[in-house]
Amino acid sequence: MTRMLGLELRRSAALGAALILLVVGVALLYLVDESEWSTGWLQLVMTQRLYLALLWPLALAAGAWQGRREKQSNVLELFATTPRPRAQRAVPTLGAMALAIVGGYLLMGVAGAVRIFSTASYLPAAVLTVTAVGALALVAAAWVGLAVGRLLPWLVTAPLLAVAGLGLLLSIPAATRPKGWLSMVFSPIDEMNMPDAYTTVPVQISASQAIWMTALAVAGLLLFAADGPRTRLAALLPIALGAALAVTVMPHQNRLVVDSVDLAAKELVCAPDEPRVCVSRVHEGLLPEVLPQARAALTILAKLPGTPTRVHEDNSTYLPLVPAPRSADVALVPIDTGKTGDLTPRIVIAAFARPYECETGPDWTDSIAAAYWLIGREPVADEPDIAADAVARWQALRNLPADQAKAKVIAVRDAALGCN
Template identity: 35%
Template sequence: MIFRIELRRSSAVWSALLALSLGVAVLVSFPQGFAGRWIQLASAGRTMLLVLVPLALAGGAWLGRREARSRVGELFATTARPRWRRVLPTAAALGVTMASAYVLMLVIGAGWVAPTARHVTVGAVGLAAAGAVSMVTAAWLGLAAGRAMPWLVTPPALAVVGVLVAGLLPDFVSVNSVLSQDRLPPAALMLSPVYVGGLDDFQTFPVRHSLVQAGWFVAVAVTGLLLYGATRPLTRGLAVLPAALGLAVTLPLLPAGAYEGAARPDPVALELVCDDAGPQVCMTRVHANLLSEVAGPVREALAVLAAKLPDAPTRAVESGHPRSFVRQGLMSDPPRYGADTLVFTAPSYGRTGGADLSGDWYLRTLLAEVWRLDCGDQPYGKEVYLAGEVAASWLVGRAVGYDPETPAAYERFLGLPAQEQRARLAAARADVVACRTDALVAVLR
């Protein structure tokens, strides 16, 4: 009964609606970032916490100042009813509405995922669940802060602190750790629910790490609730014990490297799904929803290659091997394919969840990828890039690429006899398949 009254009369619902409105507005402004992929939706939700956690803190602080604002503290203190019976419905109403706002934001985002997604990972569920728990934590901490400091400036100040501490500070520490190249980001960064780095399509986030995070968020939430309900100095002092215990238990369980260290390759996402209605075209399972759209341009590229190159590729396979995991020793080297296989990259997603194939840019990209070395982390020099752009221009029939020297180098190459052009590029293709670049660079001579 009291819980329903709090939902109707308090600011809990309005705070949650504000968080929901802002979260949805930001999320759906870039649907191409998560369309068709559950793990990307869950990852985007954790990024949204950069905005939602500060709002939950501010909403809790606004509600926490209610007694002081209404000047009923002394009146309530004279009643025989225990304080806990008054604060629990308020905290429950705020916690439920804030967590519901986060979940509903993801449900709305799922409208861009569910119709086309072909791969579901339980890691996405763990990411979403831990994010929802963190909203309750932030709301209850805000309640405690609002009661302790019932000033008008407390909610906005708390929101600013939330942005700095929960989002920007961990991101700053993480970036500087990566740039230093001598150490991984500290595991303690996972004590913040905000992850602005994001996962790639071939990664997953183990559920065990989400459970550890959720346990930490629950411990801090209990501390916030105890501080909100405490009336004596001793009780307030003891209220920090759950957070301290949670820190002592969870910090050793968090992985080195924080979120980057926790991410793992998703072998199911890397499985190939093939279309054999013509020259075979294979894509990874996580991108299988794009296969029907991509097969046409890929087969068009194969036809162009067959007309211009001897021993041209007759099938195409998407390259989805996360090279970062190879460097970390989490996966073996990428699979090697022969000269009969064109290894290509999936196109970007559009706003509706399909492939972004506007214009002829993707065909040009596919023709350029026939000169790409899919051989691990071999370094690319300037000459290799330029030679690849000249070779791609020869296939397209006009100068394409980003290097300003490409048009002139392409014109020089066209000055060779047609048979010589064909022979040089055939040798370049054979060298690239063997993970060598000498014949490709010779295109510039």
Template identity: 40%
Template sequence: MTARILRIELRRTAALGIAMLMLVTGAALLLSATPSFAGRWMQLAVMARSMLMVLLPLALAGGAWMGQRDARYRVNELLASTVRPRWQRVIPTASALAISVVTAYLLIFLIAAGWVVPTSGYFPSATILVTAVGVPALIAAGWLGMAAGRAVPRVITAPILAVLGFALVGLAPELASSPAMDTDLAYFRPEPAAVLLIPTFTGLDDFQTIATSVSLLQALWLASLAATGLLLLGASRRRAIAYAVLPAVLGVTVALPLLPVGGARGAAVVDPVAIELVCDSDGPQVCVTRAHTALLPAVVGPARQALAMMAAKLPNAPVRAVETRQVSFWARLDPHAVPARHSPDTFVFDTPSFDHVGHADLSGDYFLPSLLQAAWQQECGERPIRGEVYRARMVAAAWLTGRPPTPPGWAPDEVAQMQSTYQAFVSLPEAEQRRRMAAARESALACRDDELVTILPTDQQ
């Protein structure tokens, strides 16, 4: 009988309409951000969690609309006069809403996965758990909305809950952190651990994941909140309503002391598998991180071309190319966050535009010059780099090609200045050019990037 009632609820109530609204809205928003997760499963999981900023208010408002059904059709007194307990009557409706919102959420993820599968070479197992935390979150929102709709059966209840839900989920984490200044760099004040009770995430890079303990604690808290919502929905006496809040209180009591401070930054850890190197050794060795394994075939050709150009002109030229494994400043406390510096026989490079890893164009005019500039780079941890250093790297890369620098997108006056510097540099004796380039590379490998400007002639510095 219960299964039959559930099928009727799924077909004839607003549950299906709520799911369709969530599916269309969530898929449109997620697919509009396709470049930010193309080719990367963890980035997709994080984006799906960030979509909860919109999906949770919709589930909350949809639940409120369904919770008003009995009052809307004026059958409250009729149903209250039956001998069946109230919880037996609300379980099928609550289950229909839960199935609908969860199905919509999972379909959004599966639709977006179509942009990940063709270009992904690494599947972090944590992707499943990170994504799954959204399931109890949506169920909790739906059931709490139903309880609110039953308690306050007014037309404005649903839209008010939607606005309040968005304010809580979307704005609370932003308000919890305010910009602060340190003596060396700007950062955000660490957010309190309570921010992690809200299951949205943003800001992870390709080499980070969410700690398993954080995901499990969030799931525990959200499951207890869902239990409270269901108990409130089925409660008919004041004592039952008071007892209904106990699961949420117990959940937050257990989870909150164990959650790290710092919000998403505190929950993020470096994925040691993602930063492992995958190499092609059929010739000069070229390596990329496992997170970007799919890029290796496209990177090999330009990287070996860059190695050949360096060997032709640069003293003690590198013979190996490795993708940098730099991760965000907030992961520095992790022992994997800042790998050991590479030896002089290796140059480290960045993959072009992490936002477009799945569809990166490695054959254009940008990638090869960036590889050549990497001869004067080292993994030194994240820190500000002066504009003069960037310009000096471009001049150095142009010296390897034997052509004046023409960086696309730069202002004409800046390009003219770099070309003037290049012409002044190549007018020096060839031995002096090589000496300066070797000294500049030695300084860069020691993480003294500012000394790179020594490649300029004395009268240009």
């Protein structure tokens, strides 16, 4: 069997299909929006799942192209005279396609892992389940494609099936509205496009999707290996049973992934010595980068009384809204992978800024002006988050006597602390 599988891998379209998936997948990762997945491992595998919007139809088309091989080669009558049953002859083709497709998908993940390996130290178990469901979805697509290609061995079958697969994935959310949870049962891409730093995919969701994709794969297998109408009709059974079981397992709530938070990813991990600098666990690999800038910011803030003596990452979540704990001695700063080069001024600004959920308190431009007065340099309007008006307000502070300017800066800090 191993020898036959090796022959099938070399002589079939399996390796070519895997290469196409790999090239398209890596191109999507690096050319569309790298910031979507560069935070960590779960964000990477969720983004891979989102890109199944293109990879899944490609796997369908690859299976259909391979499925028409016997008809194209005019060997149907020859194979019909052999003593080996149809199901036995189908195993190498099914296995080769599955191995190649899964290999291409995993290598796509490896290509993304190269980018985040040095900074992503937090590896939740959901990474494995999300990846497994993605790979299973591609196997199901390839096997269904094999079955369709065998039943409809025409040249146009593969491209038409790819278009149909894309249309199916894009239409599932609308077809299941307002039951958003139902869309997640049948679509491997639904809600995978919101992977912020603390997002997770609950295990019930992955279990439901795995059940459905397994049922779809089994149906494709039976159709491809079938040697009569009864066996083909039997392929409907796993689809019916799989759909019913998957719907039962899926929690009947909308926005399941969007509203799911990985509490372990939010936990703070701190540098061992003082002054205390902490980041969330998902950003633990960035701590060596954050530490010197945070301590430089604390040195600047020490010029005023009552300013923060510690820096914590702002691990607030907004869906649902759960603000990070606040205290007068802590400066909270958001941290994004790839955007840690200017943390020192951002931390100082954070000490003068009102919380996100607060509707009163100092204006953002006043916070910037106060922070840069303390830093001792002019804010530049083309720096991130710096408005031109902040430069004018900073200049107004600079033109005041030192004691008056200091009093105004302290007033901005007090207004931020008293915000409610």
